[in-house]
Amino acid sequence: QQPVQSPQAVILREGEDAVINCSSSKALYSVHWYRQKHGEAPVFLMILLKGGEQKGHDKISASFNEKKQQSSLYLTASQLSYSGTYFCGTGGVFTDKLIFGTGTRLQVFP
Amino acid sequence: GAVVSQHPSWVICKSGTSVKIECRSLDFQATTMFWYRQFPKQSLMLMATSNEGSKATYEQGVEKDKFLINHASLTLSTLTVTSAHPEDSSFYICSASDATYEQYFGPGTRLTVT
Numbered sequence: 001q002q003p004v005q006s007p008q009a010v011i012l013r014e015g016e017d018a019v020i021n022c023s024s025s026k027a028l029y030s031v032h033w034y035r036q037k038h039g040e041a042p043v044f045l046m047i048l049l050k051g052g053e054q055k056g057h058d059k060i061s062a063s064f065n066e067k068k069q070q071s072s073l074y075l076t077a078s079q080l081s082y083s084g085t086y087f088c089g090t091g092g093v094f095t096d097k098l099i100f101g102t103g104t105r106l107q108v109f110p
Numbered sequence: 111g112a113v114v115s116q117h118p119s120w121v122i123c124k125s126g127t128s129v130k131i132e133c134r135s136l137d138f139q140a141t142t143m144f145w146y147r148q149f150p151k152q153s154l155m156l157m158a159t160s161n162e163g164s165k166a167t168y169e170q171g172v173e174k175d176k177f178l179i180n181h182a183s184l185t186l187s188t189l190t191v192t193s194a195h196p197e198d199s200s201f202y203i204c205s206a207s208d209a210t211y212e213q214y215f216g217p218g219t220r221l222t223v224t
Contacts, residue, residue, distance in 0.1 A: 002153065032213070041203050041215040042154070087153060089213075096142055096207050100154045 001025050003090050003101035010106045012078045020073040020104045022088030030091035031064050031071040032098060035084045042087060045073070075106070083108045113137055114206050116216035123194055124224055131189045131219045133204030139184035140206035144213065145177075148201045160187050194223045 003024040010018050022031060029050050034042035046055050048064035048071060055062055059076045075082055085105045089098035113136040123129050133143060142161050146154040158179050160166040166179035176198075178190040187206075191198055199222050205213040 034215075039201075039220075041218045044212065044214070047212060096209070096213075097144060097156060097159050098213060099156065100146075103153045 002099060003088055005086075005088060005101040005104045007104060008102070010104065012082075012106065012108045014080060014108055014110055015077050016108075018075045018078060018106060020075070020086050020088075020106070022071045022073070022090070022101050024069045024090050026069065026090070026092065028064075028066055028069055028071075028090050028092070031062075032089040032091070033062055033071075033073050034087045034089060034100075035082075036087060037084045045086075078106075078108045080108050080110065082106060112208070112212075112214045114140075114204065114214045114216040116204055116219050118219060119217065120220040120222070122222045122224060125195050126193055128190055128192045129194055129221060131191075131202055131204075131221075133187045133189070133206070133216050135185045135206040135208075135214070138206075138208050138214075140187075141184070141209045142207045143181060143187040144205045144207070145179060145187075145189050146203045146205070148203060148218075154203065157189075191221065194221070196223045199223045 006021045032047045033045040036042040053064050061074045064071045085103050087103050088101040115134045117132045145157045148154045157172045158166045158168045160179050160181040162181045162184050181187045203218040205215045207213050
């Protein structure tokens with residue numbers, strides 16, 4: 001079953017923060033986060049593995065709570081380049097295939 | 111590193127014809143390749159998983175005879191859409207994995223069937 005992301009859409013001004021959540025009904029081994037611009041392929045942001053990881057790069061970070069089968073992506077001090085659709089991809093224990101979430105559309109305005 | 115290419119970038123074909131899309135890992139050997147389909151404003155839907163030298167594993171609801179996948183080598187996988195119809199028009203994206211849990215995506219192929 002497809003992971004559910006919330007919110008479905010976010011509108012921000014430059015410099016504002018956002019949180020995107022990804023919730024799965026299945027046990028997770030890994031969570032991958034991607035950003036996709038219109039008409040382009042998804043771009044890898046980060047991967048979190050089972051073990052309660054938290055990870056960050058620049059102003060984007062993420063956490064993974066495998067008990068709750070959830071992950072959250074944190075965007076701080078948003079920039080115009082952050083605009084796009086964010087997808088989480090969830091991986092199981094015995095497979096390397098990903099099931100992508102419903103997506104969150106993020107728009108950052110000046 | 112970890113570059114995946116797809117060819118062609120876009121293709122327009124007539125209903126009833128077949129179209130082949132190539133996916134190549136340029137600088138690494140891909141143990142597994144994945145094929146996704148994405149309709150406008152929707153998420154990526156996994157179609158099939160392929161490993162070099164073995165038959166592809168298709169997701170439920172994906173017609174094996176319509177979407178033929180061949181994984182000829184550790185750097186090349188092809189998706190052939192047979193007898194394409196307008197409802198097959200979509201954005202097809204491949205990804206490749208080198209068994210490090212990361213998937214590297216190709217730039218995608220936009221298929222339009224007229």
